[in-house]
Amino acid sequence: MEIKAIRGFNDILPDEIGKWQFAEETAREVFEGFGFSEIRIPILERTELFSRGIGEATDIVEKEMYTFVDRSGNSLTLRPEATASIARAYLEHQLYTFDPVAKLYCIGPMFRYERPQKGRYRQFYQIDAEVFGVENPVVDAEVIIMLIHFLKRVGFENLELQINTLGDQTCWPKYREELKRFLTSKSFQLCEDCQRRLQTNPLRIFDCKVETCQEAITNAPKVSDFICSECQKHFDLVKKYLETAGLQYILNPRMVRGLDYYTRTAFEVVSYQLGSQNAVAGGGRYDNLFQEIGGLEIPGIGFAIGMERLVSLLPRDKEFISYPHLFVAALGQEPSKEAYRIVNQLHLEGIRAELDYEGKSLKSQMRRADKLKARYVLILGEDELKRGKAALRNMETKSQEEISINNIFTVLKDKVKELKGKNRH
RNA sequence: GUGAGUGUAGCUCAGUUGGAUAGAGCACUGGGUUGUGGCCCCAGUGGUCGAGGGUUCGAGUCCCUUCACUCACCCCA
Incomplete structure (x- = not known):
């Protein structure tokens, strides 16, 4: 780069x-x-x-x-x-x-x-x-x-x-002048930096770590008196x-x-x-x-x-990151089209949904779903699609159920509501 | 502006007194399972060794210059 x-x-x-x-x-x-x-x-x-x-x-x-x-x-x-x-x-x-x-x-x-x-x-x-x-x-x-x-x-x-x-x-100016006068009388004790501070910002000399400077200021006038x-x-x-x-x-x-x-x-x-x-x-x-x-x-x-x-x-905490609610894994041409349709619809409903863009194997789609920490994966295959069904897998519990595609929105809305109840996201 | 330290793969780092095709772990991609993630196993992609010059038969390694980053000074949020 x-x-x-x-x-x-x-x-x-x-x-x-x-x-x-x-x-x-x-x-x-x-x-x-x-x-x-x-x-x-x-x-x-x-x-x-x-x-x-x-x-x-x-x-x-x-x-x-x-x-x-x-x-x-x-x-x-x-x-x-x-x-x-x-x-x-x-x-x-x-x-x-x-x-x-x-x-x-x-x-x-x-x-x-x-x-x-x-x-x-x-x-x-x-x-x-x-x-x-x-x-x-x-x-x-x-x-x-x-x-x-x-x-x-x-x-x-x-x-x-x-x-x-x-x-x-x-x-304030009175104090500044007084401090300056006091320190000027001790200027031979001051380090190079403090010689300069004496002109620009005498109060900074209090912060100096050099020992002789610390000695020089021990009896310096105090702000509170001015x-x-x-x-x-x-x-x-x-x-x-x-x-x-x-x-x-x-x-x-x-x-x-x-x-x-x-x-x-x-x-x-x-x-x-x-x-x-x-x-x-x-x-x-x-x-x-x-x-x-x-x-x-x-x-x-x-x-x-x-x-x-x-x-x-702030702690480096994952709670600030938002994870997808659903990953849609599709296998084959027709299921991919259907996945596209479903994901678009879910986005309009405010449900965070992801899908595979590269026509990869189910295994690699599952890997990506896992990496993104998707809570659910919807698996769309040719056979199921013909029956109007799809498999919905809970990634945490590994439990999987067959649901009909028509019901997807209502089923997911409930699941997402549950997720939101548990934490911020 | 000043000082110190560090630059080798996307990340974290090995690399012997200078020696032959520059390594590991993680990450990434694929496979092991013709449709199921994390763990495991196998394979693969990925490097002008920050850049330029010098010494040398030979430089990631030594010298010079330069750039970048980090920390500190100064000062501030």
Whole structure:
């Protein structure tokens, strides 16, 4: 094969798709139960939307965007995340005139030009949820509760919820400056990476594994001493609402966000089974995003779930795969015609039926029926057909009965109903 | 962008200090049963040994270059 998918772009094959569908269906059900509506947004936007919304100095904008100039000379970018686009749509269609509060969710692919590794790809899927127009910390909690509830519904009871507050425009920069000043005085102790982090993102130095760096930060100023009273109050309420909802969380004062628009509440759900990229979902409040892209002061909060990471934690289970209800094995010309007629009819009735397309021996048709895990096989031979009969074999019990072809639809409908009663499919 | 590891059949992998037609298991196709699946037995299909160059009488094996994949760093979902 000469032409292969490009780096970091993956095919999701049929044997895996059940897990994806399950995750998406569950998200729709849960989110709509919380009053969210789906929104679908374009995959391409004007580059400006992201450079302004996410922030010029962020890694995403500086080096990770798929950006190109189209035939009319506009700079366009494949969306690296959904929030900015959803906010743009909200402004563009003035959804706030209908209701200042908007609860929206979106499922689809995002694109970032990074070196792929476990849990990180150039095209990756996110399930995104956003609430616009509410400053009250109740929604911070509501959104987190919805996320955790969703994760429980797909089967994860014990993922770790980490929360932090990033402060806002008034208190966060102060802390940043103070930390920078402190660390600059210790810069001789810092490793090469941290020398650079000192300029770009000093908080990251907390995460450095180099021993001398760890020593350097032992007496560093703490975020909590700099958070202003308004932000502190907001955060305290978020924590209280989470507690009254019975949610366990871990305070992670080192948690940072890579996107400029985040303020106040930030949260992540992590799994230690994921490898280095361990965040299944992440999000937070962004009360400045709208000003950046549209000039209106509209608060927002939301999260994104990484679908690849989520799906990789789901058990590789056959229950997601749908098997044929019936395989029709035909022997000879007339029976083949009859099989074709029957299968077409069954498809119209919503019964999953398969047949042999290559005129193979019964043995090989049986093998295929078995391989496809068909529940029943209908065997059509010349003699039986002349009598208007066919053999219906239950592949699990091996019991076989002769039924008349006229009754096939009613007999099968009952059998399929039984099958559906037993499990999802 | 940086670092490390790995490239032999569709998949998982053997392949000796360089030696003759490159192997196994699984999968696939057919047969053993003129019309009955899984287990078993037999046979068959399938490889430019990632690509290019070099050393050598001889390269899957050694050297160089290059590409791809994987993991990690950076950063994030």
